Every structure is written in structure tokens, then in C-alpha cells.
Amino acid sequence: MSDVLHRKPASSPRPACASAPPGGWRGDLPPPAGTTEPLVRDEDDGGVLDLVELFFFAYRDFVGDADRLLETYGFGRAHHRVLHFVDRRPGLSIAALLDILRITKQSLNRVLKQLLDAGLVEARAGAHDRRQRLLYLTPRGEALARELATLQSERFRRVLGDMPPPARDAAADFLFAMIDADQRARVHDHLARARVRDGLTDDAP
Amino acid sequence: MSDVLHRKPASSPRPACASAPPGGWRGDLPPPAGTTEPLVRDEDDGGVLDLVELFFFAYRDFVGDADRLLETYGFGRAHHRVLHFVDRRPGLSIAALLDILRITKQSLNRVLKQLLDAGLVEARAGAHDRRQRLLYLTPRGEALARELATLQSERFRRVLGDMPPPARDAAADFLFAMIDADQRARVHDHLARARVRDGLTDDAP
DNA sequence: CGCTATATGTCAGCTATATTGACATATTTC
DNA sequence: GAAATATGTCAATATAGCTGACATATAGCG
Secondary structure (H helix, E strand, O other): OOHHHHOOOOOOOOOOOOOOOOOOOOOOOOOOOOOOOOOOOOOOOOOHHHHHHHHHHHHHHHHHHHHHHHHHHOOOHHHHHHHHHHHHOOOEEHHHHHHHHOOOHHHHHHHHHHHHHOOOEEEEEOOOOOOOEEEEEOHHHHHHHHHHHHHHHHHHHHHOOOOOHHHHHHHHHHHHHHOOHHHHHHHHHHHHHHHHHOOOOOOOO | OOHHHHOOOOOOOOOOOOOOOOOOOOOOOOOOOOOOOOOOOOOOOOOHHHHHHHHHHHHHHHHHHHHHHHHHHOOOHHHHHHHHHHHHOOOEEHHHHHHHHOOOHHHHHHHHHHHHHOOOEEEEEOOOOOOOEEEEEOHHHHHHHHHHHHHHHHHHHHHOOOOOHHHHHHHHHHHHHHOOHHHHHHHHHHHHHHHHHOOOOOOOO
8 A cells, every 4th residue: 555645654854753743733533422424434535535635735835835936026826827838838829828827818917917017028919910919038037937947846856756757757647637638638739839849849840 | 758748639538639729729839039048948847847737737627626516506615625624534623624724714714604604514612622613514514525525536536547556556655745845744644534534544553 | 719821703904816797909801 | 891809908796815903712720
């Protein structure tokens, strides 16, 4: 069985103590008898619920790093997402960004306006279609975007021990499979475009 | 290299078409030249950024199922979290719940009051310490909690192909490692308490 | 017995992020 | 020239979080 699920918390740098957690969630263990439910769960949620919770905790800490940094700049998660995706795909149109973020243009606009005003993002009219406003990061926007990206990348690097391809692939496959089946093509397409941007393509003829 | 990252999106049930995505994020590819940045990223973010984004998309879809169901009940994510953790650890105290959720008591109280009023959660005074209000789900609360849990569990089951222990362990280890090092002991402790509740302990005497 | 600490509730006001609906403008396309 | 598209904007609303201040009940201690 999984280490995570059974060994005493001896995983990270001196996890203090198993019976009395460090900063410690309070203990209030024994249900005072007379609960309305059975002692053992009927069907499903054997140990899978552990995964559900681990995903919750992992994501929270994953975004926590960036949140803290953003606070010092007076920005929030919404700004982070815009910076991130514009950094990944410079020249992204508003419509494309809306499609990625799945928010309304009104929501995006508030945040985007702040980033434009702060001089972190720049919008240029599209060359072919002048109705479009294509988004780019300014050097300062890039600096922040990369500072944020580094925080999050480093967590992955730590976890996957500096990325031996098989480990990285396993994680990527797992996360990709967690995405809604009908969204995977879109995500795949997005990643491909980001890779083109990075000059890392090898599909090219 | 990873399937996810290189094969044409032929992963899920008929992903439509690679060059023109199904519901399709818009395409606006070639940066109109004259960008301020280099063509290839300096140091870090090789392919790790893909993982960062996959984590983002995966989490969004992961909570999306539950969000949709909750909407039909007029509840939100905050209610979900309370239902979930009370279901996992019946008899949880307010303080313990606050420690897990990492929100203020004021934030919790608004949501909790609604759940109490709706008759999904019940609070009983602690037997030993009568100041405490220990939380339990009513049968109706349990029903909703499990409906939600099932949605999320099923996603994991689908992904990890009905949970052969090694796959489940790998996922659990990966997610656990993504958690802040100084939080792992607490999470571990929480999982242990949940497991005790489920009568699945084998650490016993 | 009182004093203090703890567990919890509550009022009031603020912020960030999202929503809907309606309407305005510029540009492309047919 | 009309219709469709890409975008911006105003206004109202909801959710989920926050801070600060203050109230109450119970526990624990000397």
C-alpha cells in the first residue's frame, strides 16, 4: 500500500510527531456514540476519498506560493492567470483567452484593465483582423510572470526529482486524464501552441 | 516522451479534429513579429509549465462536476467542503474544521448556518467539553455528501482504471508530495482520523 | 470561588472574483 | 450596405473570503 497512506509521517524534513501534529489540527476523535450512520462505508469511497482530499490540499498549496507573491504586488489569482497564459502564448486574442479561462469578458476586462494600466500587459491590434486586440507582456510583465512560473515549476521539479522523463510523463498523463474527456483536445491544442511559441516544436516539416 | 504532450489529440472518445478543436479555442498563432522576448526560454520552464497548466485544468474539471450538482441545490463550493469534511470525520469540532479549511470562523459560520438551517448538518455539544459544537451530517446531508463524493471518486476511478494499488499509490504519493512539506504531517493525521472513522484502521492497539 | 483562557457566535463593513443583461463601437464579410 | 464578429462598458448581483470588535458560555486553575 501507499507510503502516504500508512507510514507514520516521516516523509518530509522532520515532520515533528505523528500523534500530536506540529501546528496541529485539533483532535476530537471518538464520535460520542449514537451516530446515525453505519461504521463502514457501504460501497464506493474506500481509499479513493483520500485521493480526492489530497488533490484538494495539493492544489491549495500549489497556488498558495503564487498567491503570496501576488499579494505583494496587489494582484490576485485572476491576474496571475492572465499573466500566465499571455506569457505562454504571446499574441493571444481576447476571445482565445476567454475560452481558456472560461470566464465572461466583463470579468476578464476588470483584471485586464488593471494589468494594462500597471504596464504589465500590452494590447496591439491584430495585423490581419484589426478588431482583435492581441495581448503581449511587457518586460516587467514577463518578469513577474516568470517569477510566478518559477515558483510553481519548482514545486513540480522538487516533487518529480528534477524530472526524469518517465516520472514527468506519468504525472502529465495522470493530470491530462483528470481533465474532462471533451476538453482534452482543446488543452492539447493549447499546449501545442505554447510549445510552438517556445520554439520547441518537432512536429514541423 | 509523454503521450499527452506529443500525440495528436486522439486520446478520448473521438476528439474531433486536431487542427480545428471541437468547441475549439480560437487560433491566433503567429506573433506578428517584433516581440520583445527571445524565441527560446532562457532557463527553467521547459516542459514543466505544461504540468503547471495541466494541474490547473485538471483541478478545474475535478471540482466542476460537484459545482454543477451543488448549483441545483443552491449551494456552492464552500458548502461542499463543509459537507465533505464533516462526512469524512463526523463529530468534527468547529476549530478542527477551521484548521482544515484555513478560513476564518466568520466565513465558515455563514456557510455552516445555511447547512444547519437546511437540515443537512447537525451540531451537538461536546460530551467532554460542552463549549464545543461537534458537527454531524443528517441523513439528508449524508446523501448529498455521498453524491458529491461519488462524482469525484468516479473521476479518479476512471483515471486510475479502477485502482490497481500501484497506480493508486503512485497518484497518492505524487499528490501528497505536492503538499507543502510542513503541512504533510497534518494532512496525514487527518487522513488517519478519517480512516479510523471508516473503520479501516489496521494500525490499531 | 473567582479569574482567565478557550470555543464559539455575531455584527458590520470591505475586497476579489465571478455572474447576467443591455448596449456601444469598430471592423470584417457577404 | 447589411449582418456578423471582436471587443468594450455600465449596472446590478452573488459568493466567498477578509478584518475588527464584541458577546457568551464553559473549562481550568489557583
